[in-house]
Amino acid sequence: MTLNPLLSFVSQVGQRSLQSVREVGYHAALLAEAFYWLLFGHWRRQPVRLGAVFKEAVGVGVNAIPIVALASFATGMMLAIQGIYTLRTFGAEGQVVLGIALSVTREFAPLITGIFVAGRSGSAIAARIGTMQISQEIDALRVIGINPVRYLVAPLLAAMLLTLPALTILSSLVALFGGALYCAGELSLPIDIFFARTFEVLVADDVIHGVLKSFIFAVIVTLIGAGNGFNVSAGAEGVGQATTRAVVLGCIGIILADMVFTFLTSR
Amino acid sequence: MNSTDLAIDVSHLVTHYGSRKILDDISFQARQGEIMVIMGGSGSGKSTLLRHLLGLHQPTSGSIRLLGKDITQLSADEMYDLRKNMGVAFQGGALFNSMTVGENVELPLREHTRLDENTMRIMSRMKLEVVNLAGFENLMPSELSGGMIKRAALARAIVMDPRLLFFDEPSAGLDPVVSAELDELILILRDAMNMTIVVVTHELESAFKIADRITVLDQGRILMSDTVAAVRASTNERIQSLLNRTPRNEAINPDEYMERLTREIF
Amino acid sequence: MDIQIEDRPPYKVVRLSGDVDLHSSPRAREAILDCLKQKAPLLVDLSAVSYMDSSGVSSLVEGYQTAKKQGLEFALVAVAQSAMNVLKLARLDKVFPIHASLDERMAQQR
Ligand SMILES: Nc1ncnc2c1ncn2[C@@H]1O[C@H](COP(=O)(O)OP(=O)(O)OP(=O)(O)O)[C@@H](O)[C@H]1O
Ligand SMILES: [Mg+2]
Numbered sequence: 001m002t003l004n005p006l007l008s009f010v011s012q013v014g015q016r017s018l019q020s021v022r023e024v025g026y027h028a029a030l031l032a033e034a035f036y037w038l039l040f041g042h043w044r045r046q047p048v049r050l051g052a053v054f055k056e057a058v059g060v061g062v063n064a065i066p067i068v069a070l071a072s073f074a075t076g077m078m079l080a081i082q083g084i085y086t087l088r089t090f091g092a093e094g095q096v097v098l099g100i101a102l103s104v105t106r107e108f109a110p111l112i113t114g115i116f117v118a119g120r121s122g123s124a125i126a127a128r129i130g131t132m133q134i135s136q137e138i139d140a141l142r143v144i145g146i147n148p149v150r151y152l153v154a155p156l157l158a159a160m161l162l163t164l165p166a167l168t169i170l171s172s173l174v175a176l177f178g179g180a181l182y183c184a185g186e187l188s189l190p191i192d193i194f195f196a197r198t199f200e201v202l203v204a205d206d207v208i209h210g211v212l213k214s215f216i217f218a219v220i221v222t223l224i225g226a227g228n229g230f231n232v233s234a235g236a237e238g239v240g241q242a243t244t245r246a247v248v249l250g251c252i253g254i255i256l257a258d259m260v261f262t263f264l265t266s267r
Numbered sequence: 268m269n270s271t272d273l274a275i276d277v278s279h280l281v282t283h284y285g286s287r288k289i290l291d292d293i294s295f296q297a298r299q300g301e302i303m304v305i306m307g308g309s310g311s312g313k314s315t316l317l318r319h320l321l322g323l324h325q326p327t328s329g330s331i332r333l334l335g336k337d338i339t340q341l342s343a344d345e346m347y348d349l350r351k352n353m354g355v356a357f358q359g360g361a362l363f364n365s366m367t368v369g370e371n372v373e374l375p376l377r378e379h380t381r382l383d384e385n386t387m388r389i390m391s392r393m394k395l396e397v398v399n400l401a402g403f404e405n406l407m408p409s410e411l412s413g414g415m416i417k418r419a420a421l422a423r424a425i426v427m428d429p430r431l432l433f434f435d436e437p438s439a440g441l442d443p444v445v446s447a448e449l450d451e452l453i454l455i456l457r458d459a460m461n462m463t464i465v466v467v468t469h470e471l472e473s474a475f476k477i478a479d480r481i482t483v484l485d486q487g488r489i490l491m492s493d494t495v496a497a498v499r500a501s502t503n504e505r506i507q508s509l510l511n512r513t514p515r516n517e518a519i520n521p522d523e524y525m526e527r528l529t530r531e532i533f
Numbered sequence: 534m535d536i537q538i539e540d541r542p543p544y545k546v547v548r549l550s551g552d553v554d555l556h557s558s559p560r561a562r563e564a565i566l567d568c569l570k571q572k573a574p575l576l577v578d579l580s581a582v583s584y585m586d587s588s589g590v591s592s593l594v595e596g597y598q599t600a601k602k603q604g605l606e607f608a609l610v611a612v613a614q615s616a617m618n619v620l621k622l623a624r625l626d627k628v629f630p631i632h633a634s635l636d637e638r639m640a641q642q643r
Contacts, residue, residue, distance in 0.1 A: 044344075046378075136361035143321050144375050145350035380555050382588055386562060389591040393623045427555070428586040459622040 027223045030149065030230075034157045034222075037150035046147065052155035053162075060121040060156070061163025064113075065170065067120070071112050072171040076104060076178025083179075084186055093187060100179040101198040102206060109171040110210045111258055113164060114217035118250035122225040125156060126246035129229025130239040138230070153226045160218035168214040169207075213261055220253045273332070274299040274431060274463035275320070280329035282319055288487065289315045293329070295482050295492040299430070300461040302453065304474045307484030308509065313467045314358075316484065317435055320465065321355060322346060333431060351379050354424030358435040360416035362408040362423070368395070369404030372423045379427065394422040398452065414445040421449070425456060432456065432464045438473050446470065450477050471510065475499070483509065535581075536564045541639065545573040546610075550581030553589035553616075562592035569599050569607075578635060580611035590619055597629060610635050 041047045083096040129152060132138050141148045180194035228242040228249070273296050280293040290312050297303040307313050318324050320331060322338045330337045336349055362371045372391040376382060382390075395401055398418040408416060417437065424432060434453065438446030450473050456462055468474050474481060475495055482492040485505050491498055498506065534557035537548040545568045549561055568575050577593060579585070593609065600607035608630040612620065620626045632638040 046347075131364075135364070136357045136359055137363055139318075139321075139323055140355070140357060140361035140363070142323060143350060143353065143355040144378060145347050146374075146378055380588070382555065382559060383562065385595055386558070386588055386591045389594050390587050393587055393591065393594070393625075396623050426587075428588075455622065459618040 023227070027227050030153065030223055030227055031157075031219060033149045034153045037147065037154040038158055041150055041154070046150060048150060048154040048158065052151075053158045056156050056159035057163050059124075060117060060159055061167060064117055064120055064163075064167060068113055068116050068167055068171050069174045071116060072109065072175040073178040075108050075112055076100065076175030076180075077182045079103060079108070079175070080179040080182035080186070084183070096179075096183060096187070097189075097194055097197045098201050100176065101201050104175045104179070105172045105202060105206045105210045107210075107258075107262070109175055110168045110213040110217060111254070112175075113167045113171045113214060114221065114254040114258075115251055117160075117164060117167070117217070118221045118224075118254055119247055121160075122221045122246045122250035123243040125222065125225030126229040126232075126242045127239055128152075129226055130232035130242045133230060133232045134235060134239065148230075153222065156226065157219070157222045160222045161215060164214040164218040164221075165211045168210055172207075172210065209265060213258060216257050216261060217254050220257060221250050224250045224253055272299050273297070274301070274334060275303070275465065276330075276332040277320070278330050278332075280316075280319065280331060281327045282315060282324065283327050284315075288327075290319070290326075291487045293484075293487075293489055295489060297463055297465065297480065299463050300457060301479045302457055302464045302466065302477050304478035304481045305465065305467045305484065306469070306471075306474055306481055306509065307490075310486075311484040312487045313484055314435065317433060317465070317467050321353070321433060322350075351427055352430045353433070354427065354429035354431070355433045356417065356420040356424040356435065356437070358439060360408070360420040362411075362416060362419055364408050366408075367404060368400070368406050368408065368411070368419050371408070371419065372404070372426050375423065375427050391422070391426055394426050395419070397425070397456075398422045399448070414441050417441065417449065418452075421452070425460075425462075428460060430462060432462045434464065434466045436467055436469065438468060438470045446473060453477050471512075534558075534561065536560060538564060538568065541576075541635070543574055544576050544606075544638075545571070546576045546578055546635065548578040548581065549589075550583075552583055553585040553592075555586065555588050558586070558588040558592050561589060562595060565592060565596035566599060569596060569603065569605060572603065572605065574606035575600060576608050576610050576632075576635065576638060578610050579613055579616045580634075582613045582616045585613075585616040585619055587619060587623070589616070590623065590625065593629065594625070606630075608632055608638065610638055 037046070037048050079100050080096060083099045084093045087093045087096055087099070129138070132152075138148050141151055176195065176198055177191075180189075180191045183189040183194055184191050225246045228246045232238040232242045275295075275297040277296070278294045280290055281288065282290040293316065295303075305313050305316060319326055320333070322331075326339060330339055332338075333349060334352060336345065338346060338349065341349065362368070363374070366374070369391055372394055373387050376387045376390060380387075392401070392404060395404055398421050400415060400418050400422060403411070403415065403419070408419070411419060421434070424434070437449045437453065441449070453464055453466065454477055457464055466474075466477065478495050480492065480494055481498045483490040483498065483506055490503055490506055491501055499510070501507065534549060534551040534553055537550075539546040539548065547561075547564050547568060551557070553561055565575065565577065575596065577596070582589075597607045610632045611634050612631055617626060620629065
């Protein structure tokens with residue numbers, strides 16, 4: 001290679017960013033199309049079926065309850081341990097409730113839920129659609145006249161948008177419970193008092209903040225999972241790569257979106 | 268040929284994958300009720316041609332008329348309506364793995380019609396009878412053999428009684444008896460329903476048995492598109508080598524050959 | 534597609550004509566099942582059918598089975614060639630009682 005290494009680096013960066021832009025554009029189009037079918041499918045006599053939405057909701061939402069609950073409980077407890085330990089140096093451990101309440105509802109609950117759903121379902125979506133792509137099932141859908149986005153992505157998106165906020169609220173409650181349990185032991189703070197104080201400090205805005213994020217995460221997980229699945233072109237290896245990419249990009253996408261959203265709304 | 272009874276009319280089709288030209292100036296016709304077999308060596312562009320006929324890709328140029336409609340120009344809704352008259356059996360079957368065989372066969376009916384539940388059930392079972400898969404409707408595709416998958420895919424392809432049927436490699440990977448049965452079935456379907464059937468195949472024997480006309484592709488171009496007799500009688504060297512299964516025996520240019528082997532080394 | 538229903542005691546005769554396809558076959562099905570609800574033996578006249586697809590055949594199958602359950606006669610008469618081909622495809626030509634004409638059936642009746 002006679003190419004100047006710097007030049008080659010720059011050109012690679014250029015190509016990478018071009019590809020990223022293309023990918024973002026692709027996912028935006030996918031999102032628009034999925035929403036189109038959700039809103040207008042009925043009118044075009046190609047509706048998104050409620051049964052399919054329900055089935056997906058069980059898969060991505062209901063079945064995720066145990067793992068999300070466990071992770072949330074542990075996180076709540078961890079926050080309490082860490083909070084009391086830190087605040088004790090100021091002699092302000094009584095303030096721990098405020099810290100837990102805010103960070104759980106605004107940050108941790110949506111984040112934990114998002115990450116776990118990305119791990120569980122993002123990969124599953126990519127694997128399912130990727131496998132259908134290489135076995136020509138996607139082509140079969142198209143020649144039957146079934147739009148694959150309408151049939152595969154739209155119900156998933158609806159299910160995610162319905163279940164992620166619910167999971168997030170559940171996650172908040174369980175995390176708060178974990179925190180409350182630890183405070184009950186460590187600070188002899190009765191659990192009902194913990195919750196009473198929590199609901200004193202929380203305003204609607206905090207809850208809305210968490211739920212809004214979960215909508216964004218729902219979109220990210222669905223699109224990245226489905227997009228990577230549709231783009232599989234070669235064999236089982238391609239499916240494997242797509243699932244890995246779906247999880248990694250899904251998690252990164254969630255964390256970055258979280259950062260941007262928090263930055264924009266918390267100033 | 269009267270243009271109104273042409274079920275398929277492809278003219279001057281040119282297609283690319285990326286910047287690589289795959290099909291070059293392809294033109295051929297098939298009448299309603301005709302069985303057209305597309306043949307050609309590996310990599311000659313048969314599957315690519317089929318994918319364009321199915322409207323899965325947009326060609327670079329040229330037109331593809333199916334049942335009188337140019338699918339390169341149709342709106343999504345018009346294409347949706349046309350697809351009710353098209354059935355496709357993919358090479359690997361492409362059955363939906365999450366559904367039973369019966370649900371697979373019923374799916375086009377559920378999507379396109381508002382028939383009574385009983386009617387759809389009976390229709391799909393009738394088609395499973397036709398392909399000799401009676402009683403298998405509750406199995407999952409993963410529980411079927413290769414030949415059974417092909418037949419189930421055929422049942423799904425014909426469940427709407429389409430006027431156009433596309434069949435990719437019906438005999439690939441099947442034992443001679445099963446593939447002969449499939450050939451028989453293709454003929455019966457044409458006779459009973461007057462379907463126009465496009466079959467992509469490698470199998471000479473099967474091609475000669477079922478075809479009314481044969482289109483021979485070679486490196487993205489049409490060598491010939493004519494009756495079985497005419498193809499058999501052709502004096503074209505490439506066609507003869509395809510028919511006689513003689514290996515390609517091209518003259519070797521020593522310099523070019525060496526250059527290919529050593530390119531980027533010296 | 535047109536449907537005519539005629540009383541030829543003891544039979545009811547459903548005469549289908551034109552195209553019996555995905556759009557029209559639900560009406561044919563309804564007519565057949567309605568007649569059977571009245572407990573009348575049924576003849577379906579297919580002489581004027583120009584095209585019949587498998588949704589039409591499916592309606593006949595359902596009629597046949599419904600009649601059989603009620604112990605009623607169900608038969609096809611004067612099956613047009615186009616319809617016959619579709620019946621043959623699913624080997625149903627060997628299953629349905631088929632009569633060459635309505636008069637023939639009525640003559641046997643006496
Ligand atoms: N998805 C694709 N992307 C890029 N090139 C492709 C793609 N699919 C096929 N090709 C190229 O197009 C050409 C024709 O391939 P095609 O699959 O149509 O051949 P074929 O006649 O069906 O061969 P076979 O009998 O082996 O299936 C080949 O050179 C192949 O490399
Ligand atoms: Mg091929």
